[in-house]
Amino acid sequence: MPEFRKDPVTGRWVIIATERAKRPAAFPVKRQPTHSNEECPFCPRREHMTPPEVLAYRQPGTDHNEAGWWLRVVPNKFPALVSGEPVKRSGDGMYDRINGMGMHEVVIETPRHDEHVGDMEVKMVEEIIWAYRDRTVEMRKDPRLEYVMIFKNHLREAGASIDHPHSQIIATPIVPKRVQEEIDGAQRYFDYKERCVFCDMIDQEKKDQMRLVAENELFIAFLPYASRFPFECSIMPKEHTSFFHDIQKNEVTEFAKVLKETMSRLKNVLDDPAFNWILHTTPLRETENGYYHWHMEIIPKLSQPAGFEWGTGFYINPFPPEDAARILKLDGAAEQAAG
């Protein structure tokens, strides 16, 4: 059974897949090769290759775990965490651990093996957002779970082991340290200014314009002032909301539009880069508040992070966000001129 182990210095929890200790000492850190289209377990009519679906959006009259779906959520076949266990905290000498209880699911975003989110119909992108929201609401019913992490790895360089478009959802009995840091930082700002730091950023970015990527009535996408990575993007709802899963129906549509436009620009300008996106939301057991504002981070994987970044949490970004935004928008202008 996997377990959470706590770093005694920083308090950071790590998931350690200890069940591997029972396997032969073969060296397991090389990634499995990506499946070709012919053997992809996420393509229609291969539903038996995944665990049974926990959610599917499908044509009326089609059966569970058969073709006819346009989006499907299944438990991860190789989960980092296992469900159905009580949360047990224990000591291990001076160290602390928790059994690896939690949920780990995969959102298969489309039946089409090669479809890029930047090329999808907005309607399909909306369905991904609805699936994220529906699963969060469902997971929240389990009182042992404290946080739901939703993220997407696109291409192997970003950690994907399967090409077919998919995201992952991991629910844990602890709040990740980095999430808590962001919340604490937002709270400090609120204590001082009595305003939400994310709302202030939205105002600043609208005023400065030079880091904007996409915007509509309800959502905004921009490259953060202190971007850690070239072409890193943030997408935020303009209306202050703490919980992603409280998203309104009309917001889903506008979020989908801005997300699609951002991904399309990144794809065109950077030649379909590997990327990660991560949804940042308030921990499940907190209440709606004035200081934390859900958002999405998108991080293209363009160069290897170097030791400098890893060891110290200190980043060097060789390409200013203002330049990156200009390039992303030029592309859009060219397209508009062409269209």
Next chain:
Amino acid sequence: MPEFRKDPVTGRWVIIATERAKRPAAFPVKRQPTHSNEECPFCPRREHMTPPEVLAYRQPGTDHNEAGWWLRVVPNKFPALVSGEPVKRSGDGMYDRINGMGMHEVVIETPRHDEHVGDMEVKMVEEIIWAYRDRTVEMRKDPRLEYVMIFKNHLREAGASIDHPHSQIIATPIVPKRVQEEIDGAQRYFDYKERCVFCDMIDQEKKDQMRLVAENELFIAFLPYASRFPFECSIMPKEHTSFFHDIQKNEVTEFAKVLKETMSRLKNVLDDPAFNWILHTTPLRETENGYYHWHMEIIPKLSQPAGFEWGTGFYINPFPPEDAARILKLDGAAEQAAG
């Protein structure tokens, strides 16, 4: 001129190379190819290809910036920070920035283009440690500088752009957030236990044995209980010391032995993996204290970090440190049996 920019939510400072904004909009995020041996700027008799040396350990009677050295420190030709400027803090709308003042140097560790630290004579490894120490002491004389980061990227997958063995030293007018977090965590432990958390870890690892990699009278190398990455190693002095640059002469020798042994085992077992090492020490302007204990982290680059890790600071390690230690030690046992 580069600048530090502060993330308004987390307070994390990022170095942004804004001078690139003046360059044409060519897309600069691809790494330059590694030099072949024939054109390596770090090999002897190519001293003119680097800025003039700031430190060299060389044969008596040889001239500055000529062959005859066995270790050489030069300013980085493409520095992330520039020296000789006063520290200026300023606002930028709601955001905060500091001009990119600091130092960025390269330690050329050996004249031999292909020498791996795991294969070096212990005497040569000692010289690397002395260079780290000498440059830290020198940089500390500049009262504007708050922290000295010393790290090594080995191979391109770990961020190296040149194959010739080298490390980097970056001195900054701020303390990196991740460093401060480690110090704060150590201080919290000390406040509660009235003991150093690192000293306690050393005791625990000696008792548990199963994560040990190498040990002698003065130093210990082990895989951390909550390892973020497979085969991640920590090396610590057994004697509590806050500042790396206070290292004693006999400690330099023992550190070099444990470092070489650890690197040799990693090289043999993992087939010369890319890696980063990072020295963690107390910020320059603090005083010797009971809670922070300098140490080195070594992180082999075996698999891509996935979105999960990036976005949340939450790591999944698929290979338990106890298994990794067993494999590393088996290799040593085999060698000893063979020898």
